[in-house]
Amino acid sequence: xxxxxxxxxxxxxxxxxxxxxxxxxxxxxxxxxxxxxxxxxxxxxxxxxxxxxxxxxxxxxxxxxxxxxxxxxxxxxxxxxxxxxxxxxxxxxxxxxxxxxxxxxxxxxxxxxxxxxxxxxxxxxxxxxxxxxxxxxxxxxxxxxxxxxxxxxxxxxxxxxxxxxxxxxxxxxxxxxxxxxxxxxxxxxxxxxxxxxxxxxxxxxxxxxxxxxxxxxxxxxxxxxxxxxxxxxxxxxxxxxxxxxxxxxxxxxxxxxxxxxxxxxxxxxxxxxxxxxxxxxxxxxxxxxxxxxxxxxxxxxxxxxxxxxxxxxxxxxxxxxxxxxxxxxxxxxxxxxxxxxxxxxxxxxxx
Numbered sequence: 497x498x499x500x501x502x503x504x505x506x507x508x509x510x511x512x513x514x515x516x517x518x519x520x521x522x523x524x525x526x527x528x529x530x531x532x533x534x535x536x537x538x539x540x541x542x543x544x545x546x547x548x549x550x551x552x553x554x555x556x557x558x559x560x561x562x563x564x565x566x567x568x569x570x571x572x573x574x575x576x577x578x579x580x581x582x583x584x585x586x587x588x589x590x591x592x593x594x595x596x597x598x599x600x601x602x603x604x605x606x607x608x609x610x611x612x613x614x615x616x617x618x619x620x621x622x623x624x625x626x627x628x629x630x631x632x633x634x635x636x637x638x639x640x641x642x643x644x645x646x647x648x649x650x651x652x653x654x655x656x657x658x659x660x661x662x663x664x665x666x667x668x669x670x671x672x673x674x675x676x677x678x679x680x681x682x683x684x685x686x687x688x689x690x691x692x693x694x695x696x697x698x699x700x701x702x703x704x705x706x707x708x709x710x711x712x713x714x715x716x717x718x719x720x721x722x723x724x725x726x727x728x729x730x731x732x733x734x735x736x737x738x739x740x741x742x743x744x745x746x747x748x749x750x751x752x753x754x755x756x757x758x759x760x761x762x763x764x765x766x767x768x769x770x771x772x773x774x775x776x777x778x779x780x781x782x783x784x785x786x787x788x789x790x791x792x793x794x795x796x797x798x799x800x801x802x803x804x805x806x807x808x809x810x811x812x813x814x815x816x817x818x819x820x821x822x823x824x825x826x827x828x829x830x831x832x833x834x835x836x837x838x839x840x841x842x843x844x845x846x847x
Contacts, residue, residue, distance in 0.1 A: 510729040517541055518551040520834050525555055525809070528827040532814035534792075538574050538706055540808045541835070544714035544797060546733040547723030549671070550805065576669075576676040579703035583776025584622075585795050586699030587636060587644045588748055589712055593659035594632075594651040596720075596744035602633045602751055606646045615691040619645060622775065636751045637758045639773065641698045648697035649690075656693060657684050662739045663712040664722055665704055671725040679704040699776055710795060710808040716752075717770070717797040717806050720745040746801075753800045761825045762796060764833055766843035770803075771796025771828065773820040778813070789813045792820035794828040798836065799844040805835050 521539045529537050538554035554574040572578060594600035610626030612619040621627070621641050627634070635643030648656050660666065666681040680703040683692045695701040707725060715722045720740040723733060740748075752770035756762045762771050774793040777786040792811045797803040809828045835841075 511727050512548045512550065512729050513552075513727070514550045516838060517835060518553065520838075521551045521831060522553050524827055524831050524834075525553065528809075528811060528823065529555055529814075532811060532818060532823045534811040534814040534823075536574070536812040538808075538810050539831070540575055540706055540710045541831075542710050542714050542725060542806045544717035544723070544803050544806045547711070547714070547725045548733070549725055549727050573673060573675065574706065576671060576673045576705050576707045579677060579679050579705055580791055581700050581702065581776045581779065582704050582709050582793060583699040583774030583791065584639045584641075584644075585709060585713070585772045585774035585793050586702075587639065587697070588716065588752060588772050589660065589663055590644050590647050590651070590656070590697040591632060591636060591751060592663075592716060592740050592744060592748050593656050594647045595747055596659070596740040597651055597655050599651045599655070600632055600647050602631065602747050604632045604647075604650070605629055606632070606635070606643050608640055608642050610642070612642045612645055612694065614645075614694050615689050617691050619691075619694060633751045633754055636772070637755045639755075644697040645694035648693055653684075653688060653693050656697070657681070659739070660684070660696075660702075662722070662737065663715060664708055664736070665702070665712065669705075669707050669711050669725050671707055672727060673707075676707070677705060679708055699774060706808055706810060709793075710806055713772075713795045713797065713808075714806045715739050716745050716748050717803040718745075749800055752796075756796070759821060759825075761821050762794070762829050762832075764798070764829060764836065766845055767798055767836060767841075768800035768845040769796055769798045769832065770800040771825075773825060775820045788816065790816075790820075792818075792824040794820060794824045796828055796832065798832055799841065801844065804839055804841055805832075807831055807835075 541551040608627040668676050683701045719742040722736040756769045776791045778789045780787040795808045797806040811824045814823045
């Protein structure tokens with residue numbers, strides 16, 4: 497089994513990366529980092545049906561010709577070597593688990609009072625509002641934390657945890673980039689506190705790598721099969737396992753398409769786009785709890801019902817007064833428009 501990175505010196509390595517998509521991704525990432533004064537960011541583009549990585553990059557980076565000029569932390573590859581709490585992008589994984597296990601449907605209703613108290617701690621919605629009676633589809637459309645926690649509760653702790661593992665969280669993707677880490681689901685093992693499962697439902701208290709996250713969403717995009725992401729062009733696509741039924745994947749895709757259509761920020765005329773934002777608090781490792789800083793993530797795939805690519809874009813600590821919908825979502829849309837044009841993909845939503 498060949499490794500694209502650890503070949504002997506002098507051998508040629510043929511990567512799956514597309515130089516044009518890679519170049520455009522770096523330009524867009526840099527533009528939005530500067531525009532919103534973020535300290536860094538990253539992007540990945542994956543072909544969901546095969547696991548082929550078409551582009552990936554992170555900032556800040558370093559000049560390999562003058563690497564001594566850069567701090568050591570810049571040498572880490574954040575795509576596989578850094579973990580973060582992904583925030584609300586995890587809600588679509590929660591819905592996938594609930595729908596595939598038969599515990600909920602997209603039409604399951606829930607009354608949102610605006611907050612939820614578990615183990616003496618209060619969960620609130622990002623907008624600090626109560627939304628009243630809502631469906632699970634509306635939970636995704638409006639990104640309602642209490643609704644995601646409700647979906648997780650109906651699903652059950654063991655089933656929910658097992659789906660997280662099936663989606664690839666807590667284990668390496670085996671993408672064959674040096675130094676890949678596993679992420680961390682230990683909060684769901686130690687003590688089995690209800691608050692831990694509720695917050696995991698909307699992506700807090702568990703940590704993932706960006707590569708794990710895009711690969712999990714690509715599983716929904718391709719109809720429910722976890723693929724091994726790969727960078728070596730000489731390798732062939734490898735199915736790891738079926739995670740959810742194709743019918744479940746279609747229902748979750750419908751929810752994501754509806755969220756894009758309602759929010760409109762990521763919408764591209766004449767195309768169906770499936771996507772989800774995540775605005776995740778960054779833990780304060782010095783004092784405990786969370787800092788006032790955020791990761792803004794957007795993951796989406798297009799065309800939604802026959803996807804040619806999945807994109808993950810993340811901005812690290814952008815302007816505090818901004819929401820992900822105004823920072824990272826326009827970056828995703830600009831990148832997705834480029835790839836749709838680059839591949840000359842025909843419109844699938846001409847109504």
